[in-house]
Amino acid sequence: MIIDIESASDERLHAFRWRERQLTTIAQRKSVLGEGMFIAEGDLVVRRALEAGCKPDVVLCDPKCAHEFAESVHQAGGTTLTASADIRREVTGLGVPLDAIGVFLRPPISDAQELINVSTRIIVLDCVDNPSNVGTIARSAAALGWNALLLDSTSADPLARRALRVSMGTTFKLPFARVSNVGETLQLLAALGFSIVGMTPHHPTKKVESLREIRLADNQPRAVVLGSERQGLSDAALEHCNVLARVEMADGIDSLNVAAATAIACYALR
Structure with missing residues (x-):
């Protein structure tokens, strides 16, 4: 299922505003635990994260390309959202409305x-x-x-x-x-x-x-x-x-x- 978001204040978009200290603790980033979250920015990076088997929590897309990700995201247990370019630009703070951005669970780090x-x-x-x-x-x-x-x-x-x-x-x-x-x-x-x-x-x-x-x-x-x-x-x-x-x-x-x-x-x- 694809959910369309109509407001940048929608609580389902909060995770896309997170920075490193909100995605993981310093200890998690420096350890072998693989806990916390990471954000993949851009359709190519999101696609490669999915292909690598990373588990998505939520992926935000341009409505025109949402179908490219929705099935893979759903099968992995995540949610696909769509929003206008203005909303995507505001939420990510990057100044550009990326076609896709995803919040993923961090995978276990190799031994x-x-x-x-x-x-x-x-x-x-x-x-x-x-x-x-x-x-x-x-x-x-x-x-x-x-x-x-x-x-x-x-x-x-x-x-x-x-x-x-x-x-x-x-x-x-x-x-x-x-x-x-x-x-x-x-x-x-x-x-x-x-x-x-x-x-x-x-x-x-x-x-x-x-x-x-x-x-x-x-x-x-x-x-x-x-x-x-x-x-x-x-x-x-x-x-x-x-x-x-x-x-x-x-x-x-x-x-x-x-x-x-x-x-x-x-x-x-x-």
């Missing part, structure tokens, strides 16, 4: 150990706290055939509104897990035979190789580690990297955005 056991190409994020960067990293990693994303507790939520929006929903194709200690995780990966490549433009005492000079055997499992744009890799991460790599840049340019660096590393080391 880190189980994810490591079935992966050969892993991205590890160490204090990457910008949701746009995390979303772009997920999109690039998935597009270039990487298997998994591991994030420490200080990195941004891959299911945050902004992260999902910039990933265009490809986050649903890249399993991710939280880890409590990056150093211990990298130590485990090394023990399992992974080559650990830490991305950094420079280091005061350790050799940093050009990314294009690194050669890994096709059957060599690998993990690429990236840190915050301001602080770089933590000491715990640096300790367990067996290779440090940089992207060669033009004179006078000292660094790249972490999401751009990740895309280059994913392509070079895939």
